[in-house]
Amino acid sequence: MSPCSVAAMSGTFWTHVSYLLCFALHCVSGSVLNCHTTCTCASNIVTCSKKDLLHIPTGFPHYTVSLDLSHNSLKRLRAEWAPVPLKRLQSLLLNHNKLTFISADAFSLAPHLKYLDLSSNEIKALGENLFSRLKELQVLLLYNNAIGQIDRSAFDDMQKLQKLYLSQNQISRFPLQLVKESSRLPELLLLDLSSNKLKSLPIQDLHSLPAWVKNGLYLHSNPLTCDCDLYGLFTHWHIRQFTSVVDFREELNCTLMAYQKETVNVFSLLLMMNCSEIKESAMEAYVGKTVTIDCDTKQRGMAQVWVTPNNELISPDSENSNQTLTVLSNGSLQIRPIKPEDKGIYTCHATGSAFNESLYVTLMVYNVTQHDTLNTAYTTLVGCIASVILVLIYLYLTPCRCWCRSDEKQRNENGDSIHSSMLSTTSNHDTTSDKVALNRHVAFTEASAALQGQINKLKLNGQEPQESRGMKKAHRKMSDPGSASSALSDTPIMV
Numbered sequence: 397m398s399p400c401s402v403a404a405m406s407g408t409f410w411t412h413v414s415y416l417l418c419f420a421l422h423c424v425s426g427s428v429l430n431c432h433t434t435c436t437c438a439s440n441i442v443t444c445s446k447k448d449l450l451h452i453p454t455g456f457p458h459y460t461v462s463l464d465l466s467h468n469s470l471k472r473l474r475a476e477w478a479p480v481p482l483k484r485l486q487s488l489l490l491n492h493n494k495l496t497f498i499s500a501d502a503f504s505l506a507p508h509l510k511y512l513d514l515s516s517n518e519i520k521a522l523g524e525n526l527f528s529r530l531k532e533l534q535v536l537l538l539y540n541n542a543i544g545q546i547d548r549s550a551f552d553d554m555q556k557l558q559k560l561y562l563s564q565n566q567i568s569r570f571p572l573q574l575v576k577e578s579s580r581l582p583e584l585l586l587l588d589l590s591s592n593k594l595k596s597l598p599i600q601d602l603h604s605l606p607a608w609v610k611n612g613l614y615l616h617s618n619p620l621t622c623d624c625d626l627y628g629l630f631t632h633w634h635i636r637q638f639t640s641v642v643d644f645r646e647e648l649n650c651t652l653m654a655y656q657k658e659t660v661n662v663f664s665l666l667l668m669m670n671c672s673e674i675k676e677s678a679m680e681a682y683v684g685k686t687v688t689i690d691c692d693t694k695q696r697g698m699a700q701v702w703v704t705p706n707n708e709l710i711s712p713d714s715e716n717s718n719q720t721l722t723v724l725s726n727g728s729l730q731i732r733p734i735k736p737e738d739k740g741i742y743t744c745h746a747t748g749s750a751f752n753e754s755l756y757v758t759l760m761v762y763n764v765t766q767h768d769t770l771n772t773a774y775t776t777l778v779g780c781i782a783s784v785i786l787v788l789i790y791l792y793l794t795p796c797r798c799w800c801r802s803d804e805k806q807r808n809e810n811g812d813s814i815h816s817s818m819l820s821t822t823s824n825h826d827t828t829s830d831k832v833a834l835n836r837h838v839a840f841t842e843a844s845a846a847l848q849g850q851i852n853k854l855k856l857n858g859q860e861p862q863e864s865r866g867m868k869k870a871h872r873k874m875s876d877p878g879s880a881s882s883a884l885s886d887t888p889i890m891v
Contacts, residue, residue, distance in 0.1 A: 429442070429453045429454065429455040429456055430453075434447060434453055435447070435453065437457075440457075440459050440460055440461040440462070440484070441460075441461065441462045441464075442456060442457070442460050442462070442463050442464070443464040444463075444464060444465050444468070445464045445465070445466045445467050445468070445489075446466075446467040446468070447468060448468060448469060449465070449468040449469065449470060450468075450469050450470070450471075451470070452465060452470060452473075452477045452478075454478070454479055455479070456478060456482060458480060458481075458482065458483070458484070459484055460482055460484065460485055461484050461485060461486050461487070462485075462486065462487040463482070463485060463487070463488050463489070464489040465488075465489060465490050465493070466489045466490065466491045466492050466493070466513070467491075467492045467493075468492075468493050469493065469494055470490065470493040470494065470495055471493075471494050471495060471496055471497070472495070472496070472497045472498075473490065473495060473497065473498045473499060473502045474499050474502060475499040475501035475502050475504070475505075477502060477505070478505045478506075480505075481504075481505045481506070481507070482505055482506050483506075483507065483508060484508070485506040485508065485509055486508060486509060486510045486511060487509075487510065487511040487512075488506060488509055488511070488512050488513070489513045490512075490513060490514050490517070491513045491514065491515040491516050491517070491537065492515075492516045492517075493516075493517050494517065494518055495514065495517040495518060495519060496517075496518045496519065496520070498514075498519065498523075498526065500523060500524070500525055500526055500528075500529075501529075503527065503529050503530050504529050506530075507529065507530075507531070507532070508532050509530055509532065509533055510532055510533060510534045510535070510556075511533075511534065511535045512530065512533060512535070512536050512537070513537040514536075514537060514538050514541070515537045515538060515539045515540050515541070515561070516539075516540040516541070517540075517541050518541065518542055519538070519541040519542065519543055520541075520542045520543060520544060520545070520566075521543065521544065521545040521546075521547075522538075522543060522545070522546045522547055522550040523547055523550065524547045524549050524550065525547075525549050525550070525552060526547070526550045527550060527551055527554060528549070528550075528551075528552045528553045528554070529553075530554060531553055531554065531555060531556065532556050533554060533556060533557055534556055534557060534558045534559065535557075535558065535559045536557060536559070536560050536561070537561045538560075538561060538562050538565070539561045539562065539563040539564050539565070539588065540563075540564040540565075541564075541565050542565065542566055543562065543565040543566060543567060544565070544566035544567065544568070546567070546571055548573055551574065551580065551581060552580065554581060555581075555582060555583065556583055557581050557583060557584055558583050558584060558585045558586065559584075559585060559586040559612075560574070560581075560584065560586065560587050560588070561586075561588045562587070562588060562589055562592070563588045563589065563590040563591045563592065563614070564590075564591045564592070565591075565592055566592065566593055567589065567592040567593060567594065568592070568593040568594065568595070569594075570589070570594055570596075570597055570598060571589075572598055572601055574587060575587060575605055575609055575613065576601055576605070584609070584612075585608065585609075585612050585696065586612035586614075587609075587612060587613050587614070588614040589613070589614060589615055589618070590614045590615060590616045590617045590618065590644070590647075591616075591617040591618070592618055593618070593619065594615070594618040594619070594620060595618075595619055595620060595621050596620070596621055597615065597620065597626065597629070599625045599626065599628075599629050602629060603629065603632075606692060606696075607636065607638070607692040607693055607694050608693060608694055608695055608696040610633060610636075610638055610640070611638045611639055611640060611694040611695075612639070612640060613640050614640045614644065615640070615648075616640075616644040616647040616648050616649075617644075617647050617649070619650075619651055620649070620650040620651065620662075621650060621651055621653060622650035622651060622652045622653070622660065622662070622665055622668075622669065623665075623669070624665065624669055624671035624672065626650060626662060626665070627662055627663070627665040627666065627669070627671045627674075628671070628672075628674050630648055630662050630663070631663065631666075631674040632674055634663070635674065635676065636694070637694075638694065639694075645663070646661070648661065648662045648663070649661055649662065650662050650665075652668070676758075678758035678759065678760045679757055679758065679759050679760065680760045680762065681731075681734050681759060681760070681761050681762070682734075682761070682762050683733075683734060683735065683736060683761060683762065683763055684733045684734065685733065685734055686730065686731070686732040686733065686734070687730070687731045687732075687734050687759070688724070688728050688729070688730050688731075689702075689728060689729045689730075689731070689742055689744075689757050689759065690727075690728045691727045691728060691729070691744035691746060691755055692755065693727075693744075693746040693748070693753050693755070694753060695746075695748045695749075695750060695751065695753070697748070698727070698746040698747060698748040698753070699727075699746065699747045699748075700712075700723070700727035700744050700745065700746045700747075701723075701744075701745050702721075702723060702729045702742060702743065702744055702745075703742070703743040703745070704721065704740070704742060705738075705739070705740025705741055705742065706740075708721075710722075710723055710729065711723060712725075712727075720732060720733065720734075720735070720738075727744070727746070729742060729744070734761055735761070736761050736763060738759065738761055739759055739760055739761040740758075740759060741756055741757070741758050741759075742756070742757045742758075742759060743755070743756055743757075744756075744757070
C-alpha cells in the first residue's frame with residue numbers, strides 16, 4: 397500500500413473521530429435549535445415533541461411564546477436550560493418525559509409563564525419555593541407523577557394561579573394550606589387531588605370553605621375511610637350541585653373498615669352505617685342582633701341581588717326603603733338590628749359570565765335573646781348546686797348530736813305522767829326490743845311493794861284518793877323498754 401493511500405485512510409479516520417466528538421459535545425450541552433430537523437417552528441411557536449431528546453436544545457428565539465418539549469427523555473431541568481431569558485414565553489410543555497430533578501431557579505428564565513405542564517414525569521417531591529418565581533402562572537399540571545412530599549412554600553407568591561392538578565400521585569396528607577389560607581393562592585378555582593393516597597379529610601375545615609372553592613375541589617378515587625361525617629360532606633356538596641361531586645358521583649368511594657375493608661360508594665352510607673339524612677338547616681338569630689346572610693355562590697365575582705320574604709328587592713346600588721337591610725361589598729345581606737318580622741326565606745340571585753345561580757336561605761328569629769337564655773341556664777345551675785349543698789349539710793353536719801339532748805331527755809323523764817304509762821301500750825322512748833313490738837307477745841309484770849300499796853287504796857268505784865295521785869307523781873319511773881307499757885296490773889297486756 398502506498399504512502400498516499402495510508403495518509404488518505406488516516407485522514408478519514410480522524411475525520412470520523414472529530415464527528416463523534418462533536419456529536420458527544422452536542423449531546424452533553426444540547427444541540428443547536430434547527431427548525432428543519434430538530435424542531436418545528438411556526439412564527440413564535442416552537443415544537444420539539446417526540447424527538448427522543450436527552451437534553452434541551454439551545455438557541456431558542458427570544459420571541460418564543462409557546463415551547464413544546466413533551467414526549468422526550470429529559471431527566472433534569474437545570475437553571476441554565478436556556479442561554480437567554482425568554483421573557484415572552486407563556487406556555488411550556490415538559491410532559492411525558494423522565495424528569496426527576498427541577499431546579500428552583502429554572503423558571504427564572506421565563507418570568508411571564510402562564511401555562512406549565514409537568515405531568516407524566518418521575519417527580520417525587522416539590523421543594524422549597526419551587527414555583528415561587530412564577531408569579532403570573534395560571535395553570536400548573538403535575539398529575540401522573542410520584543409526588544409524595546410537598547413543601548409548604550412550594551407554591552408561595554403564586555397570586556395568579558387558578559388551576560392546580562395534582563391527581564395520580566402519592567399524596568397521603570391533604571394540603572390544607574393550599575385552600576384554607578386564602579392569601580396563599582387567592583385566585584385558585586380548581587384543585588385536583590383525585591387518585592392519590594388520602595385516607596382521611598379535614599371535614600370541618602372543608603365545610604368552612606367558600607362554595608367556589610368546593611365546587612372545584614376534586615377528591616374522588618382516594619382510599620377514604622367511611623364514616624357519617626364523610627357522607628354528610630359529599631351529600632351537602634351534591635345538594636348544592638358542586639361539579640366536583642356531581643360529575644364524579646360514581647367514583648366517590650370509601651373503605652368500610654368493619655367489613656373486611658370493603659369498598660362502597662359514599663352515598664350508600666345512609667343505609668349501611670345508619671347515617672342521619674342531610675338537610676339544609678335554617679339560620680337562627682335573636683331579636684336585636686346583627687345578622688349577615690352570605691350568598692355563597694359556586695362562581696367567584698358574581699353580581700348579587702336579594703329578595704326578602706316580603707318580595708322586596710335589595711341591591712347594592714338601589715336605595716332601599718328598609719333601612720335595616722344592606723347589601724355588603726362581597727354580596728352578603730346584612731340585617732341590623734333584626735326584628736321578629738324579619739323571619740322567612742331570603743333569595744339571592746347571582747349573575748355571572750358562565751351561568752346564573754339562585755340561593756335560598758331560611759332565617760328563624762327568636763324573641764328571647766341569647767343573653768337571657770344564658771342567665772336562665774346560669775340561675776338553674778346555681779339553684780341545683782345550692783340544693784345539693786343543703787342536702788349534704790343536713791346529712792353530715794347536723795347542728796345537734798344525741799349527746800347534746802341528754803339534759804332534755806332527763807327532764808322528760810322527770811316530767812312524764814304515770815297515767816301515760818298506764819294507758820299507753822307503746823313506749824314514749826326508743827325501744828331496743830323490736831321483737832316484742834313486732835311479734836305482740838303477752839307480758840306479765842309484778843307490781844312493786846310501794847305500788848301495790850297504792851293499788852289497795854283505790855276506791856271501789858275506780859277513783860283514787862288525792863294523796864295517791866301525789867305519790868304517783870313523786871315515785872313515777874320510766875317503763876322498761878323491753879317490757880309492757882303498764883306495770884300496775886297482772887293482767888296480760890298485748891304489746
